[in-house]
Amino acid sequence: MNGAPVIEVDSIVTRFGAQTVHDGVSFSVPRGQIAAIIGGSGSGKSVLVREIIGLLRPAAGRVRLLGIDVWSASEEELTALRRRFGMLFQDGALFSSLTVAQNVATPLIEHADVPPHLLGPLVRLRIALAGLPVEAASKMPSELSGGMRKRAAVARALALEPEVLFLDEPTSGLDPITARAFDRLLRFLCDDLGLTILVVTHDLDTLLSIVDRAIVLAGGKVIADGPVKEVMRVDDPWLQSYFRVRTMLQGTENNRGT
Amino acid sequence: MNASARYCWLERSGEQATLVLSGTWHLPRIAEIDAALAGAGMPASPLTLDGAALTTLDTAGALALLRRIADAGASIERLANFSVSHMRVIEAVLGRLGDTAVEAPRRRHGVLALLGMHVLEFRALMTGHLDFFGRSAAALGDIVLRPRALRLKELAAQFQHVCIEAIPVVILVTFLIGVVLAYLFGMQAEKYGANIFVVDGVAIGTSRELSPIIVAVIVAGRSGAAFTAQLGTMLLTEEIDAIRTLGLSPMQVLVIPRFLALVIALPLLVFVGDVSGMAGAMTVANPLLDITPTTFIERVHSELRLEHVFVGLVKGAVFAAFIAVIGCRMGMTVSRDSRSIGISTTSTVVQCIVSVILLDAFFAILFQELGY
Numbered sequence: 310m311n312g313a314p315v316i317e318v319d320s321i322v323t324r325f326g327a328q329t330v331h332d333g334v335s336f337s338v339p340r341g342q343i344a345a346i347i348g349g350s351g352s353g354k355s356v357l358v359r360e361i362i363g364l365l366r367p368a369a370g371r372v373r374l375l376g377i378d379v380w381s382a383s384e385e386e387l388t389a390l391r392r393r394f395g396m397l398f399q400d401g402a403l404f405s406s407l408t409v410a411q412n413v414a415t416p417l418i419e420h421a422d423v424p425p426h427l428l429g430p431l432v433r434l435r436i437a438l439a440g441l442p443v444e445a446a447s448k449m450p451s452e453l454s455g456g457m458r459k460r461a462a463v464a465r466a467l468a469l470e471p472e473v474l475f476l477d478e479p480t481s482g483l484d485p486i487t488a489r490a491f492d493r494l495l496r497f498l499c500d501d502l503g504l505t506i507l508v509v510t511h512d513l514d515t516l517l518s519i520v521d522r523a524i525v526l527a528g529g530k531v532i533a534d535g536p537v538k539e540v541m542r543v544d545d546p547w548l549q550s551y552f553r554v555r556t557m558l559q560g561t562e563n564n565r566g567t
Numbered sequence: 568m569n570a571s572a573r574y575c576w577l578e579r580s581g582e583q584a585t586l587v588l589s590g591t592w593h594l595p596r597i598a599e600i601d602a603a604l605a606g607a608g609m610p611a612s613p614l615t616l617d618g619a620a621l622t623t624l625d626t627a628g629a630l631a632l633l634r635r636i637a638d639a640g641a642s643i644e645r646l647a648n649f650s651v652s653h654m655r656v657i658e659a660v661l662g663r664l665g666d667t668a669v670e671a672p673r674r675r676h677g678v679l680a681l682l683g684m685h686v687l688e689f690r691a692l693m694t695g696h697l698d699f700f701g702r703s704a705a706a707l708g709d710i711v712l713r714p715r716a717l718r719l720k721e722l723a724a725q726f727q728h729v730c731i732e733a734i735p736v737v738i739l740v741t742f743l744i745g746v747v748l749a750y751l752f753g754m755q756a757e758k759y760g761a762n763i764f765v766v767d768g769v770a771i772g773t774s775r776e777l778s779p780i781i782v783a784v785i786v787a788g789r790s791g792a793a794f795t796a797q798l799g800t801m802l803l804t805e806e807i808d809a810i811r812t813l814g815l816s817p818m819q820v821l822v823i824p825r826f827l828a829l830v831i832a833l834p835l836l837v838f839v840g841d842v843s844g845m846a847g848a849m850t851v852a853n854p855l856l857d858i859t860p861t862t863f864i865e866r867v868h869s870e871l872r873l874e875h876v877f878v879g880l881v882k883g884a885v886f887a888a889f890i891a892v893i894g895c896r897m898g899m900t901v902s903r904d905s906r907s908i909g910i911s912t913t914s915t916v917v918q919c920i921v922s923v924i925l926l927d928a929f930f931a932i933l934f935q936e937l938g939y
Binding site: 405406421422423424427429430431433434436437438443449450451469470497500501502503 | 593594595597598601602625626627630631634652655656658659660663666667668902903904905906907
C-alpha cells in the first residue's frame with residue numbers, strides 16, 4: 310500500500326472559455342510526502358487542487374486520489390473518499406455561526422460513530438494537534454486572529470483522520486513567525502501522523518524549509534518537478550526570478566553583517 | 568474469541584499485566600475499540616502495552632486507549648513492540664492528553680443577567696440610532712450649504728432601486744387590499760342600503776392609513792434590508808474603510824444618497840398605492856355594489872379632502888427617514904463576520920416595521936389634535 314502513489318494526476322486539461330489553463334498536467338505524489346505546487350498568479354494552482362478533490366471537472370485527463378478515479382467514481386465512492394482527505398481553504402472557511410469546537414465536531418458527528426464520552430476529548434485533541442490553546446475551543450471564528458483561524462481550519466480538516474491534506478496558500482496573510490510555526494505544524498502532521506500533504510504556496514520560506522518536493526506550473530504545463538534544490542537549478546525565466554528574490558534578500562543581509 | 572478480543576486483551580504473568588493490542592485501530596471503528604477497551608478489565612496498576620499485532624493506529628484510536636488507561640487508574644510502564652510510526656502517534660497524543668481532559672469554560676448567564684444585557688444592548692442601540700440620525704442630519708446640512716457635494720448619480724441609482732423597481736409590487740399589493748376592503752365594506756353597507764359610503768371609506772382609509780403603512784412595510788422589507796446587507800458587506804470587505812482613507816465621507820457617499828432617495832421615493836410610492844387601492848375598490852364596486860366607475864370617481868372627488876392624501880404622504884416621508892436611518896446604521900455597525908450580516912438584516916426589518924407602526928399611532932393622535 311505504501312508503494313502506490315496517493316495522488317496521481319494524468320494529463321489534465323482545463324479550459325475556461327477560450328482560455329486554456331492546463332494543457333496536459335501530470336504528476337504523482339507518494340505517501341508521506343509534503344509536495345508543493347508553485348507557479349505565477351493565474352497559472353491555475355488552486356484550480357488544479359479543486360480538480361483533484363472533485364470540486365471542479367477538468368476538460369480532459371484523469372485524477373486518481375488514494376487509488377480512486379475521482380471523475381468516474383460513483384457518488385457513494387466519492388462520499389467515502391471525502392472522509393479520507395482534508396482540505397484547507399484559503400480563508401479557513403470556518404462556519405461562522407459555530408464555535409471552534411462545534412466546527413471540529415461537525416464532520417465527526419456527521420461521518421463517524423464516536424461514543425458520546427469520547428467526542429469532547431477527540432475534538433479537543435484535534436484542536437491541540439493543530440496547535441491551538443484549549444481556550445480557543447469555545448470561541449467563535451470571528452474572535453480569532455488570522456493564524457488561529459487557519460489552525461482551527463486545520464483542526465477541522467484533521468477531524469476524520471485524513472490520509473491526505475490539501476492546503477491552499479496556508480501561510481498567506483500570516484506574519485513570518487506565525488507562518489513558520491504553521492510550517493512546523495505541517496511537518497509534524499507529515500512526520501508523526503503520516504499524512505500526505507499537497508500545498509499550494511507562494512511562500513519561499515515554506516518551500517525551502519519543509520517541502521520535500523516542488524511541482525512548478527507555468528504555461529499550462531509542469532515545467533519542473535523534484536526536490537526544491539533541483540528545481541532551483543532549472544533554467545526557466547520565471548523560476549529563476551522567483552528564486553532570485555530570495556538570494557537578493559540574503560545578499561542584503563550578508564552585506565549588512567560585514 | 569469474542570468481539571472485544573479482536574482489538575485488545577489482557578495477559579498476566581505473575582505481577583506483570585500486559586495489554587495486547589491487535590488489528591486496525593482507527594476512527595471508523597472507534598466505537599468498537601472503545602467498547603473492547605471497556606471490556607478488557609484494565610487493572611489499576613502499571614501496564615505493559617504490546618503493539619506487535621497492531622496494523623493501524625491513528626490518533627483517535629490512541630486517544631481512546633490512553634483515556635481508558637487513565638480512567639481506570641492504570642499507567643503505562645512500558646511500550647513494547649510498537650512500530651516507529653505507531654510510537655509517534657502515541658507520543659503525539661500523550662503529549663496533549665492533558666488538553667483533551669479540560670472542559671473549556673462555557674459562557675452561561677442567568678435570566679437576570681440576560682435581561683440586563685438585553686436592556687443595555689437596547690439602550691446602546693437606541694443611543695446609537697440617535698447618534699447616527701444626528702450625523703445624517705449634519706451631513707444633510709452640509710449638502711444644503713454645499714449642494715455640489717450631493718452625489719446625484721448615486722442618488723439616481725438608489726432612486727431606481729427603491730422607487731421605480733418597487734412600483735409593480737406596490738401596485739399589486741395595494742390593488743388587492745382595495746379589492747378586499749371594498750368587498751368587506753360592501754357586505755356591511757349593503758344591509759343598510761349605504762352602498763355609496765363604501766367609496767368614502769375606501770378612499771379615506773387607503774390614502775390616510777393603509778397605503779402609507781403597507782408601502783412602508785414593503786419598503787422596509789425591500790430597501791431597509793438591502794441597505795443593511797449592502798453596507799454590511801461593504802464594511803466586511805473593507806470598502807468603507809477604503810472610502811474613508813481616500814478622504815471621502817461614507818456619510819456623503821453612501822448614506823445620504825440612500826436617505827434622500829428613500830425620503831423622495833416613499834411618498835411617491837404611497838401616492839401610487841392610493842391610486843391603485845382605489846382602482847382595486849372601483850373594479851369590484853361595479854359588479855358587487857352597482858357603483859359605476861363614473862359614480863365612484865365623482866364620489867371620491869367630492870368626499871376625499873386633499874388633507875387626507877397629504878397626511879398619508881407626510882407620514883410616508885417620515886417613515887422613509889426612519890427606515891433609511893435604521894437600515895444604513897445597522898449595515899455600518901455589523902461585526903466582521905458573515906453571520907452578523909444576517910442577524911443585522913433581520914433586525915433591520917423588525918425595527919423598521921415596529922417603528923413604522925409606533926410612528927403611525929403617534930401620527931393618528933397628532934393629526935387628530937391638530938384637526939386634520
